[in-house]
Amino acid sequence: RLTGADAVVPAPLNLHYADYAIWQRRWLTGAVFDAQLTYWKDQLADAPPVLTLPSDRPRPATQSYRGGSHSFSLDAELTAGLTALSRATGATLFMTLEAAFAVLLGRMSRQPDVLIGTPIANRHRAEVEPLIGFFVNTLVLRNDLSGEPSFRELIQRTRNTALDAYAHQDLPFERLVDELQPERDLSRNPIFQVMFALHNTPSHERVLPDLTITDLAAERISAQFDIVLDVWEAPAGLKAVLEFATDLFDAATIQRMAGHFTTLLRAIVASPDTPVQQLPWLPTAERALILDTFNATAMPYPDQQTLAQLITAQVHRTPDAVAGRHRGASLAYADLNQRANVLAHHLIDLGVGRGDFVGVLDERGLDFLIGLVAILKAGAAFIPIDPGYPADRVQHMLSDSGVSTLLTRSAIATRCRAAEAGAELKHVVLFDAAAAESLDPAGRLQVHPREQWIDGDSSDPAVPGAAEDAAYMLYTSGSTGRPKGAIIRHNGAINHIYGQFRELKFHAGSAFLQSAPSSSDISVWQFLAPLLIGGRTVIADFEVVCEAPRLFELVRDEGITLFEFVPVVLKAFLDHAATLPEGGPLPALEYGMVTGEAVPVALINQWFEQYPRIPLANAYGPTEAADDICQALLTAPLPVDTPTVPIGRTLPNLTLYVLDDALALVPIGVPGEICVSGVGVGAGYWRNPEKTAAAFVPNPFAENGRGEVLYRTGDLGRWLPDGNLEMLGRLDQQVKLRGFRIELGEIESMIGQH
Ligand code: AMP
Ligand code: MG
Secondary structure, X not given: OOOHHHOOOOOOOOOOHHHHHHHHHHHOOHHHHHHHHHHHHHHOOOOOOOOOOOOOOOOOOOOOOEEEEEEEEEOHHHHHHHHHHHHHOOOOHHHHHHHHHHHHHHHHHOOOEEEEEEEEOOOOOHHHOOOOOOOOEXXXXXXXXXXXXXXXXXXXXXXXXXXXXXXXXXXXXXXXXXXXXXXXXXXXXXXXXXXXXXXOOOOOOOOEOOEOOOOOOOOOOEOOOOEEEEEXXXXXXXXXXXXXXXXXXXXXXXXXXXXXXXXXXXXXXXXXXXXXXXXXXXXHHHHHHHHHHOOOOOOOOOOOOOHHXXXXXXXXXXXXXXXXXXXXXXXXXXXXXXXXHHHHHHHHHOOOOOOOEXXXXXXXXXXXXXXXXXXXXXXXXXXXXXXXXXXXXXHHHHHHHOOOEEEEOHHHHHHOOHHHOOOOOOEEEEOOOOOOOOOOOOOOOEEEOHHHHOOOOOOOOOOOOOOOOEEEEEEOOOOOOOOOEEEEEHHHHHHHHHHHHHHOOOOOOOEEEEOOOOOOHHHHHHHHHHHHOOXXXXXXXXXXXXXXXXXXXXXXXXXXXXXXXXXXXXXXXXXXXXXXXXXXXXXXXXXXEEEOOOOOHHHHHHHHHHOOOOOEEEEEOOHHHOOOOEEEEEOOOOOOOOOOOOOEEEOOOEEEEEEOOOOOEOOOOOOEEEEEEEOOOOOEEOOOHHHHHHHEEEOOOOOOOOOOEEEEEEEEEEEOOOOOEEEEEEOOOOOOOOOOOOOHHHHHHHHHHO
């Protein structure tokens, strides 16, 4: 009990909290209530129900309210800058910080409409100031970041929003929620999930005789919201705490977020007239980590050679080894070489050479393999055309590519009506004899049946070639519009193969399964990679790939050492293996690979349950950049709560980026477009300057030999802190981060449709 000079005797109260409560209940009815409610209803009309921040874990169905916190401070200079900017723009420090926080959240979430809650004292009548009691209310500030405002413009928006909100601060938040009836969800706070508070009540020193009083920072272990930013004014600058839901975030993520916020605040002070989307927010160290450490991929490879040169060299090293197998038949390296040479000479005689494209329209088989090698040996680039495509698609590929020469088989050329394709087609070279029925009723084409060319020169043709020459062109399936021809150079293709050889260990006895449709990028490496190391490619017919028991038998009986499947095929393969004695052992298999689309975590884990000792690679990449650009080589199951299977680390001699719409780097953990530069990036789309210019752009990070051209994949992804990438969906589909999880059920239904 204090006596004497220290004693503070409060004056008797005229009003008690109960009086206030009764008054508020009577006052906030009728027209007063309606006016407030109308304002808030208008203000929150069509607001996004949730601010989807990129989290470390998917949002659990029920909020646990477990939390953590991270403290940081803004130095005196930055604080002074923010205060000066507030003064200059007629805003309060609260408004400046709130607007800046909204920019941070908007850029993290890629949402232009950001709702932030904020507590308000709600004691705007002098009579209630001395009362003890709960007056505080929560206001929602809706931040409109659309239309590329500068910070100076944004702060005017914030000022208006905040002043209007203050004028309607009496409606208790819980009444608002009752009235709006947003879809309730136990996983998150309704209306807003992030809160901001500026505590600017002056903290005065408390002095008691013989007592020293110090503030202890209490550790926060609960979190009502996803994130709360609390800021205090202190003599040395602003102090801040980020409180976060540990359901969603790791401490390291929030620590990085504090760094992004501080960097952003500095940029705001330095250039308040720059559009807020363009303000830098990546600290220097993080930039270096992403560009240099995550992308330290330099590796020597035969960068001055062509595929034809490398294959020919391998033929002379291992002439008797098996290069290809199909339906039990073997093709030795020497035979492959001899037959490819004969065909190459014929192509050369027809005028084919460097800079030309030659189509191959045939079922996958040993002739197909010979055809690919022959085209390369003639110095030209191949266009594989899957005869399973509808005829009009085949014709589109023939006309669009403008090939003058096509390798094919009579029945297939007839069925696909190849003769009706583009006017530029002149020569049809057949792997077989001409059929009785002419494939060219109009007699426009020169048809070269097998017997016409098969006895030709079988020596290695001396064709000059350069590593930058086109090696092949693939028509991308293209979810929208007509298929486009993506051109890949020899050095890009060779780099991809050698990059894979570094990740996965190969040897002369390696047996690759050739299971992918011939028009896909996967097929190119399945056909050609083994030929650079003395291994063999084992071609599986489409019907076999579609039937898990037959596929399994082929893999086992051919001693396949590596296969690469899309998830739906891998799932069927594993389900079948599980029915076999001892789970279907595959003693020869060294690696599994999965690619092509998002891979469910459960599928990875099923793999390791059945084949615990065989590594499984998740490979990711676009056709336009020579197939895979990153890869996760997994050797153990993933924790079941892993949101997505990582697509791994950058493959050699490439640089990967995660960029925003202005092609600036976004921080670790933040979604953006996956882009790539380096030797793998192809030569663009054939005869399509518009689409080429849109996807192949000048690389803003070209210094340090990172490549002049940047290819934009159109995929949404993000860096994980360990340098692995995560793929989140297509940019144009804006797959929600949280919702991105494929269940095995979906895969099963896909198999059903198949
Ligand atoms: P394509 O050019 O036909 O090989 O298709 C490449 C596209 O397939 C990529 O841009 C991704 O959208 C998707 N994709 C390929 N591999 C993966 C993977 N491992 N995980 C997720 N998506 C993938
Ligand atoms: Mg691929």
